Structure formats: C-alpha cells, structure tokens
Amino acid sequence: MSLLVVGSVAFDSVKTPFGEVEEVLGGSATYFSVSASYFTDVCMVAVVGEDFPDENIELLKSRSIDVEGIERSRGKTFRWRGRYGYDLNEAHTLDTELNVFADFLPDIPERYRDCEYVFLANIDPELQMEVLSQVKNPKLVACDTMNFWIEGKAEALKETLSMVNILIINDSEARELGGEANIVTAAKKILSLGPETLIIKRGEYGSLMFTDSSIFSAPAYPLEYVYDPTGAGDSFAGGFMGYIANIDNVTEETKRQGVIFGSTMASFNVEDFSLNRLKSLKGREIEERFKFFKKLSHFEDISTV
C-alpha cells in the first residue's frame, strides 16, 4: 500500500566526533522516504528552494520515491547546522535557517490523497492537521513532534494527537509531553490524549512501544561507531511505517516487527553521514540485521528448561 509522508527537506551541516560535513542532503521527509522505500511505495510532500540540485531529486527517484509532491519555491532550501558530542544521543543546534520551509503549506497532490498510510513528520501541528484534512480515508496515521511544538503549540498538538493512531517521539519529548519524569507514567498520560500506540525512541537504549494493554521493549543495535545520528528518528519511522504499509495489516505483532525494522534502518543510517549508508542498502542486509535483533534479544522461556 502507498505511504504518504509530509515533512522537511534540508541541507544539513553536521559535526560529530567522527567527522564533519557541509550542506549535505537531509530533512525528515528525506530520511523517512529513503528508509521506507525499501519496503513500499512512498509519496513525498515537501518544499525545496531554487538552490536544490536535480541530483538530489534523482537520488529520491532512484529509490522509486514519488516526488511529484516536492514543491520548488522561490528562495533557498531549509538549512540546519548542528553538532554532537560523545554523547551522541543529543544534538546541539547551532543554526537554523527555515528559508522556504517557513512558508510551507502542504498541498497534497490529488493522486496522493488515497494513500492508506500517512506519516506526519515533525512539522507545525497545525500543518499536520491541514494534511489530515486533505487525505481521504487513511487506514493508519502516525506522527512525530518535538519540544518546540509541545511548548509553543500545545493546544494544536493535542488536537493533532486526538486524530492520529500512532505517535513516534523520543525519550525527552515523551517526558515533557506527558509531564512526568517516569517514562511509564508519561506514556499512560500521552495515550490518554488520543493515540492508540506510542513509540518512544531512546537512541542507544532502544525503544518502547505502549498501547493500552501492552508494552514492547526493543533493543538497540549495538554499534561500535555511530558516525552521525542525524536522521535516525526519521529512518526509524520510515522502516516502521514502510513495513506496516507493505504488509497492510496493523496488529500488535506487525507493529512489533515494524519497530524492529525501524531500529534496523536507524542503525544503518547512523553508520555514515547524510544518506550515504541508507541510500544503497541491499534487501539481504536489512533481513540479516533484523535477524540479528532476534538473536540479540532472545532467551528461552523457563518452562523449557
């Protein structure tokens, strides 16, 4: 089934303990789409500036991503500059130039409106609702958000949350949104806002998925070298939603597998800067890493001893 994503396309300048890159391709919709493209057909809605090179569009097309929804506006493409210390769990933003992204008003192409799976990347919750008003009858909607909107657009965000099935955020966002230091209590409060499922990404500590009646704890892939964490969260969401859209069956079991595919794609993504690792994966590599996760977390039940 087709998967629609609405989010950002950016030029990132990133410094980590392992190196430095200037104005490389990034953005939430980009990481999400390339990651999801290994599982299903992706329709991408975003905005870029006049300075956006065709080769980047070609890269997305080479992953069979539908780029009709990428609007080219007058002005410059969104730029982000950040650095990571040895604690690669936290990004320090040095500079943000919104440029054309400041006036982004998503206009969903007619033939995208039937997409049954929708991911609202981290954008203004009012725009997230605008997207939902344009799509017809999706089976499953997931969204991301961040502290900036939790603090600055609390009411709009709550309205969005009442309209989505799945919220995918990180640890500190969950604690802030839930207003609780304890992650389990925070999760309960967030579920009471509307989403049936909450996925909390915890970087090197893996992730947690909560529903009203279940908790799933997924390990992180044990990486010796994390070159650049940028885009890990969106790669995760892309692997998760891509798998679910492809299998077209939303159950506790497929969501758990989706979380593992999400972790798999995020773990590949951080092995290099920009989309360098993510853009040329083999299906076999993805499958092997999924199976590694299985082995990583496996233990025998006691009845079998």
Place this chain on the structure above:
Amino acid sequence: MSLLVVGSVAFDSVKTPFGEVEEVLGGSATYFSVSASYFTDVCMVAVVGEDFPDENIELLKSRSIDVEGIERSRGKTFRWRGRYGYDLNEAHTLDTELNVFADFLPDIPERYRDCEYVFLANIDPELQMEVLSQVKNPKLVACDTMNFWIEGKAEALKETLSMVNILIINDSEARELGGEANIVTAAKKILSLGPETLIIKRGEYGSLMFTDSSIFSAPAYPLEYVYDPTGAGDSFAGGFMGYIANIDNVTEETKRQGVIFGSTMASFNVEDFSLNRLKSLKGREIEERFKFFKKLSHFEDISTV
C-alpha cells in the same frame, strides 16, 4: 549447588522522591543473599558490629541463608547515607562510615570452601583475591566492582579480573573501566582483561551481556514507581547467580535466563525501601514476572509472516 557471597552488611539511610528511611538493613551481601535465596543455598561472608540486632540475623536465617560466615566485630556496623533525585539511576552519597568494615578480612569458614559458585561483591579487589585463594575449586566466579577501585586500585583489580569468569558492573563503571565512551568498544576492552562474560546493568534501560561471540540485550521491567534503587545491582547479581547455581549448568542460554531472573529480582527490590519487598516474595510472583519479561521483549521472526 551452594553459592558463596562475600560483601558488605550495612545500615542505610536513604532519601528518595518517594520517602525516607533511617538506618535500615542493607549492604551488598545482604541484598545479594536474600535475592539468591529464592533459587539456591547461600553461604554469606560479611562483618557486622556489636550494634547489629539479632532480628536481622533472624531475617537472613528465615530465608535459609547460612550465616556462619557473618563475623561480629568490636565496633559499629558499616553505615551509608545517600539520596536519589528524580533520575533514580544515580545515587548521591552523603556519608559513609566504614566502621568494622574498614578492617574486614574475609575468613571463609571451612565448609564454605567447597562452594562451586562464588560471588565477590563490591569490595577491595585485594580482598576479592584473598577470597579466591581460600576457596577450593569453584566452577564459576563472578564479581562486582566500582569507580573507587577502578581509579584507586587499578592493578589489583586487573589481577582479580584475570581470575574471574563474569564481571557484573553498571554502565558508567564499564565506560570508565574500558576507557571508552562507546559501550560496545568498552565491553571488548574489558573482556580482553580476562572475564569470559561481562554483564552491564543500565538501570531503567535494562542490561547487556557480552561474550567474545555474543551480545544479549535484556529489557528493564517497566516500573511506574521506583521507591528506592538501593541494592538493585546486588539483587540483580543474586538472581543471576542464584539461578545459575541452582541449574548448575553454565551456558549462553542459562546465562541469558539468569540475566532475566536478575532483572526480575532487581525490579522487585526497587518497589520498596530496604529488603521490605525482597524478603517475602512468592515463587509464583517471580515466575510471573519472568514471563512478563518474555512477553515484553517478544517479536515474531520475519520468516513466519
């Protein structure tokens, strides 16, 4: 099989966001023994002062712990005072009075020397080696340590590590001992010091077990209320070693199960102050929580979809 533990017995004064206790029973050997007593016979070696009440000895005896190795010395029992903030992963020590523990020189009773399973709790690595010189031919030796010894007795600690099978430490200790910020790289360096197995406890993030050829990632039990983390690490070690000693079969599979039993016992322990929760568990409760861990981390392999 019998399990020998050598460590501390203490009076703890602890303040957490959930309450406060004064001079309650604690100490590494105490938490370890009570936890392990649900699985196997425990022989305990420690020192207490003249002020140590008989009712505490009776508590240990009620768990069928062999207390012959608890020496009563002239002076006062070891005391520790600490507090935890909302980040319950980290203890802030306010005061330590070593008292009789300052001159602790473990003398292993003759009939303990045949114990096939040995746990050296967090004491001076020179004393850990002294214990190893007194035991006859153990099948498996595990030990704990802390930053104080990593920094202050690096050479003695390395000698100890070359003599043990399993090292059980926490996250920050592993990074410090391995001299690496990345936990996987740190683990490799630690394994090169001697132990065949390294278990890293990460509080609310679960634990990792490393060998030369495998990694196991265990989730934490998702607790809404952590009343007092004191003794969690020793309860973990007690559950792990108790299970292994009882089953008397050291394989990758039993060690993985041991880690889950360790996590199970630690999760009970933090539900109340001192040994209040740990001292009166039912076998059924332990089994149910183990099974909860199984469900918590389970996902179907992709071949079955």
